[in-house]
Every structure is written in structure tokens, then in C-alpha cells.
Amino acid sequence: MTHRSRLRAAIAAAVAAVTLLGGLALPAGSAAAAGATARSFTTPLAFSNPSGGFISYKAGPSTGFWKQRSFSATTHTTYAAAAAAADSVVLPDAGGGAAQVRLAGGDCLMPFGGSGGGATLSASPKYCLVAANTWSVTTEGRVVFSLLSKAMGPTQAADKGQWPYTGLRPLLLPGGGYPLADPRFRAEPLVVRVDRVNDIARTAVLGGTATKGAEIRAQGRQTTASAATGAWSLTVTGLAVGTNRIPVTQRVGGVDQDTVTAVVTVTDGGTVVPAPSARVDLVRGGRSDVPFIVQNRATRTSMTGVVELTAPEGSTFTPEQTTVAAETNRTGEGATWTPDTRLDLTNGRPGDDGRSLRFDLASNGGTLAADEYYRYTLSVDTPASAAPVASEMSYVYRGDSSAGDYRAVGSTPTRVVGAATIDTTVGGAVPGGTTDWGRSDVRAPEVRGPLTLTAPTGSRLADVEARRTTDDARQTNYRIDYSADRRTATIDGPADLTDAFWGADHQYAAFRLTLDDDVRPGDVLDGGAALVRSASGAASAEGSFDVRVDDSAPSLTAEVVLDDDVTRPATISGVGDADGTVTVREGDTVLGRTAVVAGTWSITLPSSIGHGDHTFVVEQTVGDRPFGRAEARVDLGSAVDVIEPENGKIVPGLTTVRGTGAARAEITVTADDDVATATVADDGRWEARVEIRPGHTVVPVTASQHARGDLVTTDAAQVVPDGPQELRGVVVTEPSSHFYTPLADTTVQGTATPYATVEIRAQWGAVLATAVADVNGDWAFDRAFGPSARYALTATQSLVDGRGSTSPVFELFADGSFVPLVVTSHSDGGTYVPGTVTFAGRATQGAYIEARNQYDRVLFSTRASQVAGAWTAETMLGPVAAYEITITQKAPDGTTGRITLELVPELDFVDLAVTSHVDGQTYRPGSVAFTGTGTPTAAVVATNQWSQPIGEATVDAQGEWSFSRELGPSADYDVTFTQTFRDRSDVVTLELRAPVWRPLALTSPVEGDRYAPGEPSEFVGTATPYSTVTATTAAGNVLFSVETDVDGVWRNTRAYGPDNVYRIDIAQQARDGRTDSLDTFVWAPDLPWAPLTVTSHVDGETYRPRELELRGTGAPGAVVEITNQWGTVMGRPVVDADGAWSLRRVFGPDADYALRLVMTRDDQTDEIGRFELRAPVWTEIELVAPAPGEGYGDGEAFTMTGRATPFAIVRATTSLGGQLFETAADRDGIWSNTRFHGPSYAYLIDLTQESAAGVTGDHPRFRFAPADFPAER
Known part of the structure; x- marks a missing residue:
């Protein structure tokens, strides 16, 4: 259809529609009828987009004979931009009548494109010819075509054959559309407030303002905002105690504009609550005042309600209490109360029994402050006959108020005194x-x-x-x-x-x-x-x-005798006194009374006392006075109780009946015609099994207990045995040889679902036998077969509920016939359990059986049974190999047969696991070994986040896999491991992170810590994961070099010492080459402080001139600086781990020394301010022994002694030049020598000394002869 023909069709359709709607009479509000609506407004065709922003409609150029203009649609972020881009039109007032809508040039607007969902907007002067071509504006601002209810606003893709060719064009939707963006139609923001909360009813009244005429929704409820003011109110219900968050939505023009959450807090019990009241003593035969107190926890301007009171037990309200005065305070019980007539209770209405009383409450204006207490005092009458019982006066204080409903339920405790x-x-x-x-x-x-x-x-x-x-x-x-x-x-x-x-x-x-x-x-x-x-x-x-006062003491005793014979009743008996009468009671029940005969008494206990723990009181009277009392206790156990089965449907068959009862009692269980017995164990439990056949009627399962003391009780469960049975497979099991003796009876057996009807058919469909499975599911029949036929038997079971199943084919062969080879232990395409595998099957009687694998290796060979044709054999298979096994038989007559099996190992699917890494772990850059576990023989493939394979492996027989891959040094990896095993697979995904640079840190030891010499010390710190951390001394010696772990933690343990002070430099080198280091760490020994001493010499002593060793003690690790009187440092020895120090130094030969010793370790010091060492002083040599005239004895050692310069060398020589001895004087100048002389020689001895300074001197020659030698003449 051409564009012009579509235009003609649209105009014709519009004219036809007007005709159908009521002829050619023009609507009262149409432009043709009135020229223009009484009220109108001018606005651009700019619409609010519910998804955000604005949409503009603008007409394009006129085309063709009809001068039709198509529209484009554009989107904008601001209303100003949208209004500037849109055509302006004059529209009838919102909610008013309908009118034709024209562009500035006079073209009228009309939907174009049919009545479907794809209509668009066009304009033409020809459209003005149709009076019914009118539009109206809803109160929400939607512009709707009167005839077809299509509304403006949405968009659709442009038509390539029609202007604007590309982009968007208008979409007019029936019953839809978007509101005009004109400010008069913009939604006002929703305002929500909580006007009222009813804590007791758990409802709330919400209110606020919204767009005029908007629909307000909350909790599935809705209301409409005032068209004049926008005000709205809505009640919400079903609130919970505590905070309730209720979304409230404003919907304008069918579009949700905004949502505000109302927060409503419901107080448990409301805001008027009971308050404590002290207990009131009610005087018997008197009148008492009983108050009750409630607390108001919310500010109110009004309260209306009722008060319902109930008098204490045994008391009534004083009549004619029609008004009760209210009193208030802000602290409750114990404070001063002030009358408040606004809250008085009025219109008192007593109940018929005088124990209930009802009042009205209506506050008469003014504000009722929050946190005030209200007290009301009632008058209560207590009769003289009242029992001294504790009770309470209860009340219900309920109603409505300006702050919502309220309900306080409480009581005032009371007690009757007297x-x-x-x-x-x-x-x-x-x-x-x-x-x-x-x-x-x-x-x-x-x-x-x-x-x-x-x-x-x-x-x-x-x-x-x-x-x-x-x-x-x-x-x-x-x-x-x-x-x-x-x-x-x-x-x-x-x-x-x-x-x-x-x-x-x-x-x-x-x-x-x-x-x-x-x-x-x-x-x-x-x-x-x-x-x-x-x-x-x-x-x-x-x-x-x-x-x-009795004449004698009673001898009354009592004991319960209970026989193991359950048919014998229990007795209570004992001894009593002459003329005594014994009465036995349990509670208030008299069980028997008897006279004492010959000093004893006995009463049979009736079985009506029943089971349980009984305490019997035995009282004896002699004459009319009590004379003795005793007690006896007995436990007669529990009555029988059937616990299982419960009432209802059960599965027919052997049913276990369980219950409880009295120990050692006899239990008889009956169900239909089956009876079972049991004995109650000492723990009170019993169990029996009865058969209950299928049926649809109730079967009582009755347990009867006969307990000691002749106590008989029964209990029963009412069951219907038509519960769904577990459908067991029906199979033929016998004859297991699969052979029959021709024309002789053969017993065919099998199993099925208990009570199932089993039909056994031959392969040609004939029913050979019908059997019924017993309670255990067993069935059987006898029949003659033969003389030579092969039978393929199938058994079909049918249950009473209509379910059923059919058995596998069971073959029967005549003795001696050729039987096809059958493997019963495995099936083709099946699995085997790795290890020693047992194969079993059937074949011709006496046939030879051999099995070979796909490599023609013999797996086993055996021979079938001569009687039954059964065969078995074992072979080793596995652990993960797949086999193609050919099994052949060769019958005794040479006939052969074979069967082929494909078997794979029976492996459970093992979930894939990665054991070398965990999700989110930092990896060690370089060659990374991945390991894990999975299903043996499965394939494991690993891919990275770019779907590139990074490794693959096959799970070995032990269920382990591994592969290595270079990773790093700085990339992060998302690795997906996929395991595929047969038709199953699973996936493990790991995120592996490259090491993130982490500055080197030493966490232990810290500055100021010390090491224990010789004991292990641990250095711990953090750095970049997998970096190398090296510690060196100031001399460049490596103390340790370690690699950080996955968490960046490094540690090293070694011993230090014994007294070294280490200056340690620690540095890290990351895998990517980056390095950093720490400040030098001083690591000193943790040694005890000790004072400085000199042990090798004493202050002021004479020293031996030469190299001396000056020794002492001090604090381990400390430095001892030694200076002389001229300020010269003589040495800086270090105190060792044992606390000792030493200094070797040449002293002398003739100088005196005044030494200063200062010991320093860290910030501690000790000092010996002056330590003197004296040089030896020249002393002439003296002879002390022998004394003049003294001689030596023959064969005796003689000690010569004397004095000389300290540390001088003393020499003794004879007059002939021979040396007798050489010795040294000590620091005090004392010298001595011991030797043998003689035996009869008179010595002329010269003594000389040489000091350390080289000075020499001598002693006059003296004679030394034997003691008995003649004196020199």
C-alpha cells in the first residue's frame, strides 16, 4: 500500500468510527463544533520519561498531495532542552473536554499506522476534516486520542521509508503514554509522616502530602491524594512490636514516582502500662482499701475508655461505688498523690456476683503529660469466713487516646489476714x-x-x-x-x-x-x-x-508382698498388738480393715489400685484409741502402652510392635489371627512381631499386660494395612542349576514383594503357574517340564494397589542339552571392582571355559559343572584399565560358543581438588607446580582467564595429578581446572595473585631487645611474598638468608654470642628484582650486670716488670677502658660471657702506675678511679738462713732464705765458679732455695742479685759447711 493510500485509509477509518459511535453528529467539545474548548493551555510536546530525562516530539516537512507531516522523537536530560526541541500545541485543559489539536500552521494531529501497538503520530490539514479526530488531557498530563485511547509520549525506532528515516519517532500506545513535562503536571515530592500509632491493635495512621490526585500505596493498600490540596491519609495494619519500616509509594499517571519509608515503632504493651502496687492485707469481716496504679508513658490530649476490675478471691467490691477519684504523681508507689478529676472513673457498674466492677473513663481536656502515674483506690469487703489466701485485685485499663490505643493489664496483690x-x-x-x-x-x-x-x-x-x-x-x-x-x-x-x-x-x-x-x-x-x-x-x-499415755508400745509393722506369679494379687501384712484393728489407706481411700490375729495381720490389695508408685498408711487402734502407725511403699510399674505402630496406615507384613509396661509383666499381642508374646524387660520396654496381612479395614493391634499383683491392662493401636509397600523386584531363583529332569516334577522358586500374586509364563506366553508370595516374599510351585524343550520363564508380580513388575528371563534347560554361554557376574559395558575379580556364569554341562583379553592373554580357564553347568573363575584386573574380554565355551560334543564383554573399572567419581594452592593465594613466581586429586583416569585441563590452556594432566591410579607451569612475576591469574571423567565433569576455579610489593619489616626482635648467648633466637618479619631476605654483619658476614612464605612472613632461628654486639643489616630482594633494606639493627647479648673488679693484683702491690696479665671481672659484653696517670689508654679489653676480662701489657721496669678503669655497656658504667701498681724498689741482698755458723746435715735438704729487690734474680755460686742455684725474689723481695749439700764439703758461697731494671749487687762471701764440721780456724 502506498503512503497516499495509507492516509486515505486512516481518514476513512476515522470517519467510519465516528459513524459507528453515533452518526455524524459532532462532539460538543470538538473544534468543529465550538472552534475551541472553553479552557485550554499551550505547551510544547515534551514528555517526562519514567526512566529518566525527557522526550520531545517535532513535526517534519510536509509531503505529497495530503501534505502529511511525520514526527521525530528526541531525548533530553533537561526540560528546557526538551521544550526547545519540541513543537508547541494548544491542548484542552486537563480533565476537561476533548478538542482537535493543531500545530502552529493549522495541521491537525492524528495517530497513524493502524490500531496496533506500532502506531505513530502524524499531522495533516486533511485530518481537520474529521470532527471525531479529537484529543483530551488526563489530570496526570497524558495526551490521549479520543477514538482509540492511544496516548503520546513513548518512542520507537524510525521507519527507513518515512521521515525522519533514522533515530526515533513517536509511539502511541493504547492505555499507556507518558505525562507531559509541563510544570503543571510534574509530580510533587511525596511527604510521609506517622500521624498515629495504635500499640495494642498494632496499626498506624500514615499521612502527608503528594501530587494532587496521585495514588498512594503502602502494604498493598491504597488511597488517593486530595485533588485540591494533595493531602492523604492511610491506615497500615499487622505491625510487629519494635521498629517497622513501611515503604510508601506515590504513583502518578500510572507511573511510580517516588517511594518514602515510614518508620513506625510499636511499643509492646502500649504506652499505658501497669505499675507496681504494694500488697494489701484484707481483714476478715472488714472493709479494706485496695489501690491500683498505671503509668502513662506518652503525652496525650485526650483519653477515653473503660476500666474492668475483679475483686480478690473470697472478697467482693463494696456496693454503690459509682465513681472512683484519680490521683497522679511522677514517681509512683510511696510518693505523695495529687487529685486529678479529669481522670476520674465514672458510671460504675458491678457484676451479679459482686466480684467484678466496670467504669468509664473520659478525660475532659488539657494535656496529660508523659511519665505520670495514675492511682485509683477501690473499697473491698472480706467476710469473716474467708480463708487466709493470697490473691489479687486484677484490672484491665483500656481505651483510645490522641496518642493511640492503650491497654494495661495488671493486679494488686492481696492476702486475707486472721x-x-x-x-x-x-x-x-x-x-x-x-x-x-x-x-x-x-x-x-x-x-x-x-x-x-x-x-x-x-x-x-x-x-x-x-x-x-x-x-x-x-x-x-x-x-x-x-x-x-x-x-x-x-x-x-x-x-x-x-x-x-x-x-x-x-x-x-x-x-x-x-x-x-x-x-x-x-x-x-x-x-x-x-x-x-x-x-x-x-x-x-x-x-x-x-x-x-499408753500402757505399752505398739508393735505394728507393715510390708507389701509381691509374688512373681502375675496371677497372684499383692498383699500387705505385718505384726500387730492384741485386740488391735488395722486399717490400710492410700490417701483418703480405705483399702481394707482387719483384726490382728495371733499377733499378725494381712490384707489383699485390690487390683483396682492400678499401676504406679503407691504409699500405704497403716493405722492400728486398740479399743477406741490409736495405737501405732506405719507406712509401706511399693512400685507396681506402668500400665501397658503401645508406642509403635501409631494409629493410621501401615505397610502390611511382619510388623514390630513396641511399647512400655511393668517390669517382668507378661505381654500378649494380637492382630487378626496372629498372636505373639513378650516379657517386659527391667527397663520397662517390650517388643513383639506379628503378621498383618494387606487389607483396607481397620485392624486393632492389641497388647494385653498381666503384671505382678494380678494387674491387667490393655492398649491398642488402630491400623489400616494398606500403606504402600516397597516394591521389591520379582525374580526366579530356583533351580539355580537352570536344568530340569525331563518329565519329572521340578520345583521353581523365587522372591517378590510380600503378598504379591505372581504369574509365571513361558516364552510363548502360556501361564505355567500362579503363586502368592508369603510374608517374607517367597513363592514356589512344582511342575513337570520337558522332555527336551528350553524354557525362558518370566515371573510377573501384581500388588493389591495395582503396581507390578516383571522378572528377568530365567532359562531352563533339559539335562545334557547344549546351553548358550551366559555370564551372570558381569554385563557387557559394565564395570569391575579392581583387584581379584570373580567371574561366574552358566554353560553346557561339563563345557570348558576360557577367557582372553583384547591382547589375547588368557585371563582364566575353568570347566562348567557336570550337573548344573555353573562355572566360576577368578583373575586380577585393574586398577584402572579397560578390558575387552572374550569368553568361550567348548561343550563335550565339540560345540562352541562365545560371548564378549567390555568392562571398565568401577570407580567412584571423586570431586576434583587442587591441593597445591588455595583460592586467593599468592603464587611463587617461576616454575609453579600444581598438584591435586581427582578420579583415576580422568583428564584435568587448566585454563587462564584468557581461555588459554596452561597445563593438563591425567589422574593416576592413586587419584593424584600434577603439572608445572611458569607463572609471573607480576600477573594475576584466574585459573579454571576442569576434570572430565566419562560423562561427568566438574570444575575448580582458583584466583592466584602475583606477589604484591611489601616493604621489608622486622617484627621481632624489636629495638632494645637482647639475645641470650648460646640459645636460639628467632628473627621474624614481613616482606614481599617469596622474596629473599638476607641479614649481614658490619663485616659483611652473612648471618642468614631466607625466603618469605606465601603471606610474606620470613623467619630465621640461630644462636648468637657469646658476647658479640652485632650490627646487622637486613635487605630484601623481590622476585621482580626490586629491593629495599632496614636501618642497621644492633643486637647485643642479654647478660647480667656485674661490678668491675681487678682479681690478678691488689691495689698498691708491687708488680713484676715485664709483660703482665691484668685480669678481673665485670658485666659480660662490657668494655673496660684502662688509662694510666698520664691519660694514656693502656687497653680496652671486653668482658667475656663468663664475666672475665684480661689485658696483657708490658709494665716497668721502674715506673709506678696509677690506673683508672672504666667499664661501659650501653648506658651503664662502673669505675675503679685509682688502682696503683708499684715498681720494685732496690734492696740490698740479705741472707737470713743459714745463720752465721749454721751448717747442713748429711743427707738432709737445707733451705736458704733471704731478702733482695722484689722480683730480682738471685744466684748462688761457689768460690770455684760453680752455680749452686738461681731463684727469683717475690714481690715482697723474699727469696729461697732448697737443695742437698755435701756430704762433707765446706762451701764458700757468693750471692748476687740482678733486678728487673738490670741493676746488680752482691752479698759478702760466706762459708757453709756440714753441721759437724770443725769450725774454721
């Missing part, structure tokens, strides 16, 4: 004897306070206890205080409580009395009393009692 009755019972005793336990019971649910027992005259309290009323358990934490004469005893509560609790809901007092020795038998001792006092000192409960 003395309750105490009943006391106690048996008698002989003079000086002690009674059985008696008891004092407070006849009220609860009474508080210490209980005082007073013994009757002539008796004293032997024992007193507080016992729990419900189970007689002793309350060990109650305190008991006896008087000195034990005539009274007071029982008080636990040490951490102020009150004892007595009564039916709490405790009673138990006691025994010891009678005085001088009381007379038959007397009744009175004066006994029991009294409970309240905290105020008033009697809360009281009572009196007496005790009878």
Missing part, C-alpha cells in the same frame, strides 16, 4: 517413750510466718521437721530452734527468706514427742499448741492438741 485453724494428730506412747510422727496441718492454702509447737504437759519435743504437703518431703533448708527444755520449738523459713510458708499449697509441721518417765498410763496430757504468727505478731493460724 488466724486459720491448725489441726494436729499424734499417736500415744508409754511413759518415757517416744510417739510415732505426728503432724500439724494449717487448714488454709497459704499462711506465712514462723510456726511454734508447744508440747503437752509431761512431754517434750523429740524431733521437729517441716515437710512438703504434696509429697511429705522434708524441707532441709527450714530452720528449727528448740527451747532449752525442748518444751517448745519454732520452725522458720530458709536463711535467705523472711517467712516460712504453711498450708495445703506449702508445708506442714511433723514432730515426735517423748513422754516424761513419771506420767501415768491411761492419762491424757493436754496443753499442746501450734501457732503461726505474722510479721506484725498477730496469730495467723492456731490450734491445740493432747497426747495419750
